[in-house]
Amino acid sequence: MNSNTFRMPAAVLLATGAVALLTAPPALATGGGAGSEGTSGAVVLRAGLDVGLLNKAVHVPLKATLNEVTAPATAEKTALTVTLDGAEQGRPVSVLKADVATAKATADKNGAQAESNLAHAKVHVPGLPLLSLIEVEKVTSKAVCAAGKKPVATSNVLGTVTALGKKVTLTAGGPATKLDVPGVGSVSLELSGTQTTSTTAAAAALRLKVSVNPLDLNVAEVDGEIVLAEAHCEAPKEAKPEAKPDTKPAAQPDVKPQTAAQGTKTTPTTTQANLAETGAGSVTPYVAGGALLLLGIGAGALVVTRRGRTQ
Numbered sequence: 001m002n003s004n005t006f007r008m009p010a011a012v013l014l015a016t017g018a019v020a021l022l023t024a025p026p027a028l029a030t031g032g033g034a035g036s037e038g039t040s041g042a043v044v045l046r047a048g049l050d051v052g053l054l055n056k057a058v059h060v061p062l063k064a065t066l067n068e069v070t071a072p073a074t075a076e077k078t079a080l081t082v083t084l085d086g087a088e089q090g091r092p093v094s095v096l097k098a099d100v101a102t103a104k105a106t107a108d109k110n111g112a113q114a115e116s117n118l119a120h121a122k123v124h125v126p127g128l129p130l131l132s133l134i135e136v137e138k139v140t141s142k143a144v145c146a147a148g149k150k151p152v153a154t155s156n157v158l159g160t161v162t163a164l165g166k167k168v169t170l171t172a173g174g175p176a177t178k179l180d181v182p183g184v185g186s187v188s189l190e191l192s193g194t195q196t197t198s199t200t201a202a203a204a205a206l207r208l209k210v211s212v213n214p215l216d217l218n219v220a221e222v223d224g225e226i227v228l229a230e231a232h233c234e235a236p237k238e239a240k241p242e243a244k245p246d247t248k249p250a251a252q253p254d255v256k257p258q259t260a261a262q263g264t265k266t267t268p269t270t271t272q273a274n275l276a277e278t279g280a281g282s283v284t285p286y287v288a289g290g291a292l293l294l295l296g297i298g299a300g301a302l303v304v305t306r307r308g309r310t311q
Contacts (some may be wrong), residue, residue: 038112038145040233042103043068045080045096045118046051049210049224051126053086060084062126062224067098071107071114087126088217094129097122107233111146114231118205123226125210133187133212135162139205139228145235151201153194163187163208168175176209185212185222192227205229 049062064082067075080096087093098121105114119137122132137159147152161168164181168189171177176190192204206228213221 014121036237037109038107038147038234038236039071040105040107040112040114040143040145040231041068041070041114042105042114042141042231043227044075044098044101044103044116044229045123046227047095047128047139047224049125049222049226050206051084051087052220054215054218056086058086060087060299062095064095067103067116069103069105071105071112074102074104075258076102084126086221088129093126094124096124103231105231105233107236109147109236111144111235112233113142113144114233115140115142116205116229116231118229121228123208123228125212125222127214127222128202128212129217130167131184132162133164133210133226134189134206134208135159136206136228141205141229141231143201143203143231143233145199145201145233147236147238148274149235151196151199151233151235153196153201153203153231154157155192155194155203155205156176157205161189161206162211163189165289184214187212195295199235200233202232203230 020056043064043065044067047062047064051060051062053060062082062084064080066080067077069075078098078101081092082095083092098118100117100119102122103116106112117135121136122136125133136157139157143153157170161170163179164184164187166179168177168179170189170191172191173299176188178186178188180186188209190207192207204227208226210226211223
């Protein structure tokens with residue numbers, strides 16, 4: 001089987017805060033009008049534990065993931081091994097072994113989806129190498145975000161579940177199931193369920209809150225959280241329609257002619273314009289006067305001529 005191996009420094013304190021269960025990564029930035037592809041991701045196991053050591057009186061953080069992918073990607077590793085300085089005499093801690101452990105995420109302009117599957121799996125914590133924290137037959141989660149459709153998220157826990165060597169029964173939508181084992185500690189299990197919005201979906205099959213006191217292999221206590229089978233997605237952003245130029249002609253001002261009845265006065269400019277249209281103008285009186293003068297002179301000459309002939 002494939003495996004992942006991590007080495008954690010012994011003197012570093014575990015960062016505060018529990019493991020995010022249904023937290024999707026930030027959406028990818030998109031252009032203003034071209035739309036975008038969706039986003040998705042999946043992980044088979046996510047662990048955030050604080051391991052207290054006996055001989056050094058320190059706490060060692062155990063943070064690890066198995067098959068964490070973001071679209072487009074697929075992972076099929078079936079084992080996760082972590083080495084913690086000072087814990088279990090320096091031997092690697094086998095956190096997860098499974099027959100099937102897959103994570104897959106896809107995304108394009110038509111939609112995004114992710115899924116994770118885990119079958120016949122055993123989860124261990126430091127200090128309890130022979131006793132499984134939890135054993136599951138099959139857990140799955142799936143998130144689908146199709147463009148223009150309501151996102152869908154599903155998670156399932158199939159078959160039997162055993163915690164700290166005891167079979168437990170989980171109720172969908174019910175309270176967490178807490179199991180106490182004398183001399184070992186306690187574990188709280190819950191079906192984490194699903195969450196959707198108008199554009200996103202997220203699902204996680206199982207969440208375990210761990211508080212055990214092994215007092216063996218130099219491990220005093222282990223506290224934290226483990227999540228099995230997560231999946232999340234975000235739908236593609238729709239393209240914005242391009243703005244079309246306004247081809248409508250500009251409206252002309254509505255100018256109504258004024259009439260005399262409205263009390264308006266005719267300006268000289270208007271009068272001249274009207275006279276120009278009829279052939280008259282401002283020189284017309286002078287032309288008429290000159291014509292009358294010439295006519296009078298001609299009449300006078302005619303009279304003088306007639307008198308000369310009669311004498």
